[in-house]
Structure formats: C-alpha cells, structure tokens
Amino acid sequence: MAADRRPSLDFVVEVPAPAVEFNEVYRNFVGSAGYFVANNVYSRLVVYDTGSPAAFPDLAEHWEMAQDARTLRFQLNRNARWHDGHPVTAHDVAHTHLTALANGYHAASFLQDVQDIEVIDDHTLRYALRRPNAGFLAQLGNLVFAHVLPRHLYEGTDWADNPHNQHPVGSGPFRFAEHVPGERIVLEAWKDYWGPPAGVDRVVLDIETDLDEAVRKVADGRAHYMVQDVLTFPRLHLAEHSTTASLWRKRGPGVAVLGFNHTRERWRDRRARAGVAHAVDRRDLEPLADPGWSEPYAHYLPRSVEWAYADDATAPAFDPELAGRLLGECGVTGTAPLRLVYMKTFTGHAGIAAVVAENLRAAGVDVEVAGLDSPAWSREVAGEADFDLSISGGNMIPDPEITSSRFETGGGRNHTRLSDPEADACYAAARASVDRVRRGEHYRELQRVWARNVDWVPLFWYAAYYLRSDDFFGWPDQIGFRVPFWHWGRIRPATP
Template identity: 30%
Template sequence: MKRLMAMILCLCMLAGIMAGCTKEPAENKPAENQQNEPANTNVPASSSEPTESNSPTAETEALYGGTLVAISTSGNPGSFNPVWKSDDPATSTNHNIFNKLVTLNYNYEICPDLAESWEISDDGLTYTFHLYENVKWHDGEPFSSEDVKFTIETVLENKGRMAIEWSAIESIDCPDANTVILHLSQPDAALLGFLAWYACQIIPKHIYEGTDWTTNPANQAPIGTGPFKFVEWNQGVSVTLEANEDYFKGRPYVDKLVIQFISDANTAEQALLNGETDYMLSSPPLSDGPALEANADMIVVKPNMPSRYYIGFNFGRELTGNIKVREAISMAINQEEIVQRAFNGYGKAAEGYFTPAFAWAYNDEDVCPAYDPDAANALLDEAGYPIAYNGYRFSLDLVNWQNQGVSDMSAVIKEQLKAVGIEVNIITLEMGAWTPRVKEDFDFDMAITNGFHGPDPHNLYSRIATDASNKILGPYSNEELDNTLKEAVKVSDQTKRGELYKYAQKLMHDDYCIVPLAEYPSFYVYSAKLDGTPLSEEGKAAGLSFNSFALTRFNDPSMINN
C-alpha cells in the first residue's frame, strides 16, 4: 500500500541537513503503514534506543555533577503550564521539565520523546503512538496514555495554544497504558510536526483533572516527566531545577540547572564571557559576533532556521487598516540596510511572505515591493496624507519587546519611515507584557515579531488566518486565504500542497498584511567547557528538543564541584 511519504517530506525544513531521528527494527514495522522512518537523505539515521549519546560510558562517568547556568533574555515566565497559551520566556524551562509525544531537534527532525514509535494509517486518519514503559511523573505517579488523552482533550476543549493546530483530532483511544490512538476528522499533513513543536508538552492528568488549568498551583511549581525537576522560581531572577534521578532516558549529567533571566543582551553576554554563566539561550549582540567566533573559550553555532522577522499591521486601526498606507510602508522599508545595521550582516534580507526554508512551498514571485521611498511618498500623497508643518504625515506606534536585535531593527525602521513623513513611536515592553498587548488586546499600530515558521508550512495558518492563535494583525480576515490554507493541510501530495501555499502568499502580498524584514540570523554561543548541548551533533543525533540539557555536561573536571 502506498506510504504517505509526502507527510514525511513536508517536515524536511532544510535540504541537505535533514535525516530521520528514529529507525525501528524492520520486524517491528507493519509494511502497510507509514512509520517514524527517515525520509531519504544522505545522513545516517540514529536509533531511538539508548546509544553512546545518551548512555554514559566509563570515560564520561566522572563528568556527572556541577551546576549549569543558562541565560534567557526573553523576560520572566508567566507560568509553567506549557500548553495553556504562548509564553516564550517559559519555553526553555518547560523543555527540561516536561516531555512531548514526539519532539523536534535542531535539525528540525521529528524524534521520539514519550512515544518511542508511531504509525500513520494509509488514509492519514489514524495515528498510533507506542509509549515508553515505566515513565513516572516527578511526584512518583506513573505516566500513561491517559495523560496524553487528557492533555490533548483539555487543550481542544479550553482553546489552549495548539487547539487550532490540533483541531483535526476527533477522538482519542487508549487501548492500554502504553498506546494512544488519535482519530482524525480529515487528513492533516502537518499534525505530527505540530505535536512536536511548541506548547505541546504532556501535562499530568492526576494534577490538573477537575481544576482550573489557568490557576492550578502546578503552574507555579510544575510536575513533569522530563530530565529535570522543579526546585524554585525566584520571579524575575531565575528558575532552579535539579536532576531527575529516575528519568526514563537516563539521569542528566549535571546536578542542577539554573536558568537566569537577564533582559539586556550585553549584560548576558558579559556574564558568559566572565565565566559567571555557561550558555546563552538567545543571540548575543551580533555586533560582537566576529569577536565571539574568534574566542577559543566559546563555542558559536549558527544553525539554519526557518524563522524570520516581520512587521504586522493592526487592521483595526484607521491608518494601518488602509491598504495604501501598508503598501507605502512596505516600499519605504530597506531590508538590506536592516540586516547590515541591526544584525551586523548576519542573516539575510527577507523578500517573500513566508520563509524560503520550505523551497517547495515558497512563492518567489509575489514578494515585497522593492525599496522605493519616492514611490512611497507619492502613494501616501495619493492616499490623502500630506506632510504637515511638523514634517510628518501622521504618527504610528511600533510595539516591540526587549531584545537587542529587535531594538536595533526598530531604530532603523524609525529612520526609514521618517524619510517618507511617518513618525514612529517605539514602545518597548517585556515579552510577558508584549504578548497580551499585541495578540490579545490589539493595542498597537505596527508590531515586530519573529519566530519559528515550521515545522510545516501550515504554521502560516496560525500566524495569518482569521482565527489564528499567533497572529499580530488585529482583526485581519481574508476568507479566501483561510480556505486556501485549510485545503492545503488536507493534501498529501507535496507539489499540490506547495501550489496552495504559494497562492496563499499571493493573497498576503495583495493585502500587504505584513512587511518581511529579515530571515532569522540564528547565533548561539556557549562555553567551550560544555559537551552534549542540544546544538551539538551529539545532541541532535540523540533527539534532544530545543534547549533540553539532558545530555549537557562539563568537560572540565574543575567545573563539577562549582
């Protein structure tokens, strides 16, 4: 019977680096069903069984111990309920406390997590996951398929962060404690990726059942199945975790993991250089990129990422609701200048309305207008917004969050729009305040955002559609765009899917709903005294999720007792 290879191929973000994370023994694979088998690549697949990567050898036994300190510059978490709503500052902590059914590594491959294997029926309507045995919650209670069922049903019923992405799930069966079966109402080529990506950790049924999941005490003192247990949250300062001695994939190497919150990237970088911390969870100031790359005490990793920066317009405001204003702003933005000045030449100027990392789904024809401030001025005049005595036509609020790159971009954009008579008021907030203001209250004219645009092109739906969960466009709605995206996710043939996503980008172009700015200049730096990070080849081969420190260890014995 036909395998749904298109579903696998749709997960391949970046050609040439993709390889499957898992490969089950041949005798365990029913021939008629699609398995968690790698797509054809030139990189060998790694086993989902414990290997040297996640089973310590005698040589590494002495490297157990020590406290790993990582820095987050994204602000203070709102809570540690991982599936309730968007909470970027909490994600690094959640990746170490909780597990998902399946997860993504830094090659953007789908890898086993709580599920050690899975099958997808030939019609794409049934997903069967086989769970690891003998998994326990941090309070000692056994984990089971009922926890998976409870988590997914709770997200769907309460409109959690991934409710839209999981909406094709019609019912869930748990034939035994280690098997969970998802029944879909329609084929969904993106579902497996969206079970592996963001806000999809499994939460404990015995803790949350019968409670208000928004106020449950576990939101402040989380209980997971992951490699680290929660110890303490010093709000605004740090979160402290300790090694889970009973972790089903093997005890972590370090005894403690401390995630510090330092909003200023310069201060965070200096703490790393001074040896006060070990790992930066976000980019340092990219003006320091060359010096960091030349520093023998640091490891710099610049992974390709299907992530990008863009401006979103509030369609509920008079000015930004005017298509001529949006088109003029698009013409007034010089993306190449932004990359050079804000990112020190790292990254790439964005052109299209979606990430080019998905080459098969990327529309390279209907792209952002070329930089042309003269044409922008003429269009604003035509729209009825002449330049007033103060030198401006009107004023717009640009709302961003505390991040060095975003601040630098905002300053360049302010200059560029001033050249066409638009005054820009930059409003900078902590991420915890930015999210509700922009995504819930629609209190902005323009907003800058970034983020992962995978693990499938259907991520576009969650950013653009009328009922999108991650939209920064206010009340923007385009029925034809919604229907095009809804149709695309049902299609298994990659070429046909690609044509639908390309057409969706044409509709975005025609509405000038966003201004693409830059393809994300990913730049991570950590101490050379660390091995087994999620960014390392070892970490990727072992299927570590983003910022999971389950295998991270010190290679310098002097650090063990620090």
Template identity: 30%
Template sequence: MKFKAFVVAASAIVLTACSTSGSTNAGGSDSLVVGLTYAPKTLNPDYAYDPANYFIMDNIYSRLVNYGYDDEVHGDLARNWQKSADGLTYTFHLRSGVKWSDGKPLTSADVMWTAKSIIKEKGYGAAALAGVSAVTAPDAQTVVMKLAQPNSSFLDQLAQRYGWVVLPQHVFDGTDVTSNPANKKPVGSGPFVVTSFTPGSHVELKANPGYFGGAPKTKALSFRFFSSPDAAVTALQSHEIQFIANAPNYASVPTLKKAAGITVETAAATPPTDVWLGFNLARKPLNDLKVRTAIAQALDPGEINDLVYGGTKKVSGTVYDPSSRDYDASARQPAHDVAAANALLDQAGYPKKSGTRFSLTYTGFTASLAGAQQIGEVLKQQLAKVGIGLKVENYDFSIFADKIMQQHDFDITWSGGPHGPDPQTFANYVKTGGNRNAMRYSDPEVDRLFDEAAKSSDASVRSQDYRKIQQIVAKDLPRYTLFQWNYQFAYDSRYSGFWWQNTTGDLPADDYAQVTASG
C-alpha cells in the same frame, strides 16, 4: 544535519561582571547555568502564552512527538505511531516504564486527559490540537486521536515549538488548572526535575536519573533571568553563567569573540524562523493597501540587517522562509524604492504637510530575537524619507500577549517565530483567527487554501495551495518579512553537546541533557 556553525576561538581579556540572581548553581564540570533575558511567570506552557517557557519546558516535560534540530518529527513519549488509511485516526504507542518525577507511572490516561483539558480550557496549546474530535486510551500504552477531517500536517502540528506538553492527570484533575501549584512546582517526565523556582529570578533543576531517554550528562541545570541582554552578557564574561539561551545582542558579539574562555557560534534557527513587521489592519491609514505598499517600498531590510546585525541575517525579499517546504521564490514583497513610495502615498491622498504626511507608532519588545529597539530606530529613519513620522516604543516581552494579541494596541509591531518546516505553520500568522495573527488579517481564499492543503494527501496539491497562499499574502501585505533568523550563540568554551552540535539531529532546541564540560 542542518548544523551550520562558524566557531570563533576566544582569546584576550576577561571583563568584570556582577551577578543578578540568587541562583545557587555556579557552574562546574557537571552543572550548567543558562542565562535568559526574560522570565516565565509559570512553568506550564499548555494554558497561557508565556514565551520564556519555550526555552525551559523541554527539559521538564515530554511531548508525544517533537521536532529535532534536523526539522524532522521524532518520537518523544511516543515510540511509534500509525495513521489510518482514511487519514482520520492516529494511533500512538507510548514508551513503557515511563514515570513522573514523583514516581507515579505515566500512562495513556495522562496524555488523553491533557489533550482534553487543553481543548476544554481553550489553552494556548489548543492550536496544536485543532481538528481533534476525540481522544481515547484503549490501554495504558496506547493513545488514539481521531480527527474531524484529514490533516496531512497533523504530526507537524503536534511537534511544533508552540505546542503542548503532557501533564500528570493525578496532579491536575479536579483542580483549577490555571492556578494549580504544580504550574510553579512541576511534576514532569523530562530529563530534569525542578527543585526550586523563584519567579523573576531563577529556576533550579537536577538531573532525572530515571529519564526514559537516559540519565542526563548535566547533573544540575539552572536558568537565571536577567533584566537586560547586557546584564546577561556581563554574567557570561565573568563565567557566572555558561550560556545565553536567547542569544546576545549583536552589538555585544565582537566583545564576546575577544573574551577569554568564550566561544561564539552562528547556528541556523530551527524550526526556520522569520522576523517580520505586522500592520494593524483595523487602523487608518494602515487599512489602505496603497499605504502598506508604500511603507514596504520605503523599507530597506538590507540596511536594517547591516546596521542592527552586521549583515549576519538572510534577506530574501519574500513573504515566506526559503528553507521551508513549498517555498515560492516569486511571492515577493515590494522592492525598496523611495521615489515610488512617495508617489504612491500622494496617490493615496496623503500629501506632505511641512514635510510629514502622517505619524505612526512602532511597538517593539525585548525578546528572544534581539534587536527590536534598534530596528525601530532604523525604521524611523527610513520612513522619514517618505514623510511618515514614527514614534518608537519598546516594552518587556511579558506584555506582548496582552498589548498586541488581546488589546491590538499598536500601529506597527515587530515579532518573529517559526515559519516551517511544514507550511501549515504559516496559518498561525495569516489565517483568520491564527494565534499569531496580530494584524487580524482575514482572507476567505487563504483560509480555504490552508484547509484544502491540510485535507489533501497529494503533495502536489498541497504545494500548489501553499504557493498560492504566499502569492496572496505578498499582494495583500498584512505584514512585511524582514529577514530569516539565525543565532549567534555565546557560551563557556569548556562546554559542548548543545543541541545544534548534536550529530544525529534528533535533539530538540533548548534541550541541555547532553551538555558536558571539560576540565
């Protein structure tokens, strides 16, 4: 079990707050109201990237397999599976008697149709199906997936947080899947059933008594969407909500620790999560390795951690997450050295003129990993010491996919996301065409090593390949890893049973089925 928590008993005075939502569930012994500081546009994660979805989807839908909080792959709809001797065929045996929330049976035909549809539509979930050459359903409880080539990370690929969920064929087949009304009024097979969804405001769910994992202990679940972290904190202080899903801003934590009836716990992120800066390699002067190296030397992630997060994050100085498999501690980024950064910028042909060499724009977002705006302000101070001007912009995360991933309209951007437990997830960020490769970094050797590692059944070969990748990325610096993330979860002290508190470790993150309240 990876649970690492430091519990702070709450005492002192309750601060006043006001509601920002029309949600009807107000909390109670069998209900839970969760705050989220950005809102999904739809409730279907398979076809378009909508980051708010990932805080909600595992309560509505099911997957074939899923990561638990222990960072191990667990069966969800699949009760077990086998891999062929040549590594090209995976056979999944589904749980029997599973039904959709509209009462119709869930069968292998639904799994097959969903996978084929995502691949055909090139949906966001297609990354988790990369390499699948055929999907068949020989009987109602069996799904067979054939791969074009062996992939030692295939199960991890299916289980990843930014993966795909199984959709009902009878609801989506023959329709425009991107505009189907079920994207906002889902028919699912998860522990909860959506009863209403008001985009930008809230979503209401009720317990699914027929859920194959057992009836949830929470009978009514609501998600309220807030325009800012401060608004969510205010609602928690007044007990209008009982939990903030994407964690409060660090600045509010001292206040929450003193608030009556509120508990704050620090818990490890799962899967392992890194916060990083991406450089737009298509823009001058960031296409110059000397400039990127000098920027890295000018940065002091320890100071950023202290000023923005009170020193609560882990700064490793390496390109990859230390808690993930096949981590290479020697793949280090340039150490903080202002004098060396100034000298290197001079060598690169960017002398200071009136104290400034050139200016860049930092584009941050209000996201689940709080602190983007504050990080930008500290970066501005640090880069000023080497003569680089920095304009700080901050946007709502809802436009991240368009502005950063589609338009590539940034100089330096900020983001975070899963980096493990399987190292193949790093391909999302640094392999050519990776779905989180905002930098448009491309290195043929990195691509070859990722492919070789995926094909190999030899753990030592895979480890060598992944370590070589880390060394190359540390040298090329398409991005800069700031630190490894953890969460400071704040919740109503009456409640327990959250996923990070589960002793078996098999609950996925953001699953509320086991949450209960005392009194």
C-alpha cells in the same frame, strides 16, 4: 569514613527575563525563564528541531498517520513516570490537550485541528482531526505548545490558579528544585527518568537582564550557555576572545515580519498596506546583517525550506514616491501617530523597528515605537489589539504548516487578526495532501497570495547564534538534531 562525594556538576544557562509561571500549555511568556524550565521539566509526544525535517520520540515511541491525513495513532513509552512517581498514561495526554482546546489556552494555538482524542488503552491514543493536516506532527512537536501535564494534579482545578503552575511536576529529564524570583531557578536531574539519563546534576538558570553581561558570563566561563535571541550580531564582539566558549551559528528558522493590525479600518485597504511596504528601504537594514548568515529579506519563507520556497514571491519594492502617494490617498499621513510595537525579548527587533519607523517618517507618517516585555505583549497586542504595526518573528521551518497559527484566519497566535480567504485556501490544500511535492506547490502559491495582497511584509532573515561552553557536549548539531536547542537532557561533559 563516608566516601567523598564529587561536587555537583552544574550547567549554568543565562536567560534574559524572569519567570512568571511554568505552565506554558496554559499561557505563554516567550523568552522568559519559565519558557525554558517548561521545556526541560515537561515532556511532549514528539520533539522537533528546525535543523531536521523529522520528528523524534519523546513520550510517544511510535506513531503513524492515516493516508487521509485525518487520523494519528500514538503508542506511549510504558516506562514514563511523573516526577511524583505516578505513571504517565494516555489519559494525561488527552486531558491536557482537550482541556487546552476547550478553554482556548495557549496549546490550542497548535491543536486547533483536533476534533477529538480517543484513549484506546493506557498507552495508546488516537487523534481525530476535523480536517486533513499532513503537517500536524510538526505542530505537535514544535516548541512549548503541546507539553503534557499530569491529569491527577490538574483535573477538576482552575488552571489559572493551580499551584503546580509555580511548582511544576513533569515527566522530563529534570525536576523542579528551586525558584528565587528574579535571580535563579534550579532544576535537578531526575534519577528515575525513563529516557536517556541527564548528563549533568543540575541546570541553573541565571536571570541576567543586562544582556551584555549575560554574554560576558558565558565568554569568561561563569556560565555555560545562553538562550537564542540574547546574542545578536552587535554583541558578537563581546565573545570573540573567549577561551572557554565557542560560537555556533546558523541561518535562522524564520523571518522578521512587519504586520498590520487588521482590525483597524485603515489596514483593510490594500493601498495603505502597499504604501507601508513601499516605504521600507531594506538597504537601511544592512548594518544589522551578518553577511552570509543574516540579511535584509523580501521573500516570504526562508530559502532553506527548499521544497516549499517561492523565489518569485516578494514584497513590494522600495518606492518612496509611490509610498507617499498611496499613504496620502488612504489618509494614513497627517493623522495621530501610528503605534509600532515589538517584543523586547527579541533584541534584534529593536533595530529593525527603528529603521521601519524612520522609513515611514520619511514618507510623512508619524510613528511611535514601543518595545514590550512578554506579559505586556500578551496583554496589549495579543489581547487588546492596541497597536497599528508590529515587528515579530517565529519559526517557519521545517514545515510551513507551523506558520498557520500566525497567518491563518482564527490562528491562535494571529495577533494581527489577519483573515485572507485566498491564503486560507492554500493552507487547506497543502495540509490535505501527504505528498510533499504537491504540498510544496500549495505553499508556493500561499507566498504569492501574501505578496499580491500585501498581507504582511517580510523584512529580515535573521541568524541564530549559540554561545556555548567547550566543556560540554550534546548540542543539537552534535547529536543529529534529535533534540531542540532548548532541551538540555543530552548535555554532558565534553570529556569523561
């Protein structure tokens, strides 16, 4: 008689948006199921979690940066394999990143300083940067932007219609197994993974667009985890009586910001930007705050990045009389409604957008608010610049260099098209030094420039909430932040 087999150990994750595709190196759909699949199917050279200032190995087992901060050398793990059995080589890394750069694909957002990538041998490569960048490693390990794709499946193809965008072949701890559009995606632990073996048999991503129900599923044990941004302060009560899951929270890694569409003539006038900033009453944001964890915020970086934080750099203070005068002088009042956009995936931004809109209406400005899903944001905001004002967020730690893609001239995620030569000079000076004290001085000056020129307006330092099953162990805070919150290769049963 055949031995009884134990049932499959599933780790069920609630995600709020269906997958479009799974190649996030090509294009990005923030918060979609594809975003989280990519993070667990593919590998990158190094990984970062915002809870640690250090990079940890992924494909690269060793790396070093030259003193001039213009050259990095990586040594790859010789045991790494693709899910189809082919070895992972330096040629895969170079092909992925150079192709993304040449075509302006999504990964180019964080690879813009790469001048060339030299393959020294099958497991060694050298990145040559076009300018010094002491923070480049943080860019390379941050989120989904720098996954490595299999050259043998992408070389000579059009990435737009490569079938492996829908059926990914990666080198991570889980391999792609099933996709039922709009319902679920199943990943299976890959038994030949070259790194620490996965502690669960399958990851099941359950697509649940009803966000309250997503919280309830984890709280009552039908699921085991929910991705960040679904659980915001107003939903905490849905989980407070759970007997199977616990809430872990921390100060968030970034600040929700109000951006201006700098391609529009009205926002090229500092008075107009200052008028909007003076119209914002952060006291109206206090009902959205979780005291001790999130707060209305007028500073340009989180206080938690102590080595680079400038306490003296703050946004213009609430002054309704001055706001009305400046907005009137610039012709912002009495015109067609301004279009204020936010991404619906970040559910906390809806409340922030509503407050800002009411503050502006009180100053005499007509505002229409539009919540967009990730594909619409990519098309209308990042692509067509069809907006006046935006509410957005994103990581600002552990290294402020990662903000350059959002706020530096030509940055790949700079949807507001901001271009401030003073700010650009601060970025350049900071990345040119490998000494963190000196880099911090330049970042503090950067914040003063943003405040002085009202390039954008900080609004709210948000919290990060993680509702997770007590039946599992291996969350980032439990293993020294060696993997980020979106990487589930270290998750395993809490008890053997």
